Amino acid sequence: MGNYNITVLKGDGIGPDIVAEAMNVLEAVGKKYNHKFNFNEKLVGGAALDACGVPLPDDTLEACKNCDSILLGAVGGPKWDNLPSNMRPEAGALLRLRKELGLYANLRPAIIHKALSSASPIKPEIIGDSLDILVVRELTGGIYFGERGHREGKYGEEAYDVEAYSEFEVKRIAKTAFEAAMKRNKRVTSIDKSNVLESSKLWRKAVIEVAKDYPEVELDHMYVDNAAMQLVRNPKHFDVIVTSNIFGDIISDEASQITGSIGMLPSASLSDGAFGMYEPIHGSAPDIAGMDIANPIATILSAGMMLRYSFGLNAEADAIEAAVTEVLDAGYRTPDIYSEGTTKVGTKEMGRIISEKIK
Numbered sequence: 001m002g003n004y005n006i007t008v009l010k011g012d013g014i015g016p017d018i019v020a021e022a023m024n025v026l027e028a029v030g031k032k033y034n035h036k037f038n039f040n041e042k043l044v045g046g047a048a049l050d051a052c053g054v055p056l057p058d059d060t061l062e063a064c065k066n067c068d069s070i071l072l073g074a075v076g077g078p079k080w081d082n083l084p085s086n087m088r089p090e091a092g093a094l095l096r097l098r099k100e101l102g103l104y105a106n107l108r109p110a111i112i113h114k115a116l117s118s119a120s121p122i123k124p125e126i127i128g129d130s131l132d133i134l135v136v137r138e139l140t141g142g143i144y145f146g147e148r149g150h151r152e153g154k155y156g157e158e159a160y161d162v163e164a165y166s167e168f169e170v171k172r173i174a175k176t177a178f179e180a181a182m183k184r185n186k187r188v189t190s191i192d193k194s195n196v197l198e199s200s201k202l203w204r205k206a207v208i209e210v211a212k213d214y215p216e217v218e219l220d221h222m223y224v225d226n227a228a229m230q231l232v233r234n235p236k237h238f239d240v241i242v243t244s245n246i247f248g249d250i251i252s253d254e255a256s257q258i259t260g261s262i263g264m265l266p267s268a269s270l271s272d273g274a275f276g277m278y279e280p281i282h283g284s285a286p287d288i289a290g291m292d293i294a295n296p297i298a299t300i301l302s303a304g305m306m307l308r309y310s311f312g313l314n315a316e317a318d319a320i321e322a323a324v325t326e327v328l329d330a331g332y333r334t335p336d337i338y339s340e341g342t343t344k345v346g347t348k349e350m351g352r353i354i355s356e357k358i359k
C-alpha cells in the first residue's frame with residue numbers, strides 16, 4: 001500500500017471541471033489497489049490572482065516543492081490577458097512552476113484510440129487505425145526563458161526574445177528522448193531549424209553526440225517546417241520526436257489534433273528524479289467552463305502518467321488507460337469527440353463511467 005501526497009492545482013476555466021474527474025478516477029484506483037492519495041488543493045493562475053493578487057502564491061509554490069507530484073488543470077483566460085507578462089497566469093504561474101521545479105522534460109504522447117480513428121482530420125488511408133507518437137519537448141530553456149525586452153530601434157519601438165540553448169540542456173533532453181525510444185520503436189526524430197538558427201546548429205550537434213550512446217536507435221533530423229508538413233503527410237514516420245520548447249509547443253498541438261481532439265492528450269513534465277507535474281496539453285477553454293461539457297480524458301490520462309512516472313505504479317496506470325479505451329469502445333463521447341451513433345455524455349458522466357470501469 002502506498003501513501004502519496006499530490007498537490008492539486010485546478011486553475012482556471014475548465015480546470016476545476018476536468019481535475020475533479022481525474023481526482024475521482026485516482027480515488028477509484030486507490031480503493032481498488034489499496035493506495036492512499038492525499039490531495040492538497042492550492043490556488044494557481046487567474047484563480048490565485050483573484051483571491052490574492054498574484055498568479056503563483058508562495059504557499060502554492062511551497063506545496064508544489066513539498067509533495068510527491070502535482071496534478072494541474074489549466075491556467076489563463078481573457079480576464080487576465082491584459083496584465084503584464086510576469087503577472088499573467090501563463091508566465092507568472094505555469095512557466096515559473098516549470099522553471100522553479102526544474103521540470104525540463106515534457107512528455108506528450110499522441111495516441112489514436114481505435115474507436116476515435118474517424119475523428120482524425122487525416123484521411124483513413126494515411127492514418128490507419130493507430131498512431132503512437134511521443135513528443136519530448138524541452139521545457140525550461142529556449143525562447144520561453146531567454147533574454148527579452150523592448151528597445152528603441154531604427155523604426156521606433158522594437159521587442160525581442162532570445163532563443164538560446166546550452167549543450168548541457170540539449171544533451172539532457174536528448175537523453176530523455178533516446179531512453180524513451182529504447183522502450184518503444186527505437187526511432188528518434190530531432191526537430192530543429194539548423195538551416196537558419198545558430199541555436200539549432202548546436203542542438204543538432206549535441207543530439208548527434210548523445211545518439212552515439214544509443215547505437216540501436218535510428219536517429220533522423222528534420223527542419224521544423226518540413227516536420228509540420230510530414231506530420232500530416234506521413235505521421236507514421238514518427239516514433240519519438242525531440243525538440244525545443246517553442247517548436248515542441250507548436251508540434252504537440254498539431255500532433256494532438258491529428259489524433260482527433262486536443263481534449264485527449266495528457267502530459268508529464270519531469271525533472272531528474274521521480275517528481276513531476278501532470279497536466280492536459282490543452283488550455284483552460286474559458287468559453288465552456290463550468291458547463292459540464294469539457295472532455296476530462298486528457299487530465300485523467302495525465303493522472304495515469306503520474307502513477308507510471310512518479311509512483312512507478314504501472315499496473316494502476318495500465319488500468320486507467322484500459323478504462324479509457326473501454327469507455328470509448330463502448331461509444332461514450334464528450335461533445336468534442338462526438339459523432340453520430342455514439343452516446344453523448346458530459347464531463348461528470350464521462351469521469352463517473354471511467355471510474356466505474358476501474359472498480
Ligand code: IPM
Nearest residue numbers: 076090091094095249281283
Ligand atoms: C502548453 C501551453 C503553454 C506553453 C502556455 C499556456 C504558456 O501552450 O503547455 O503547451 O506555451 O507552454
Ligand code: MG
Nearest residue numbers: 249250253281
Ligand atoms: Mg501549447
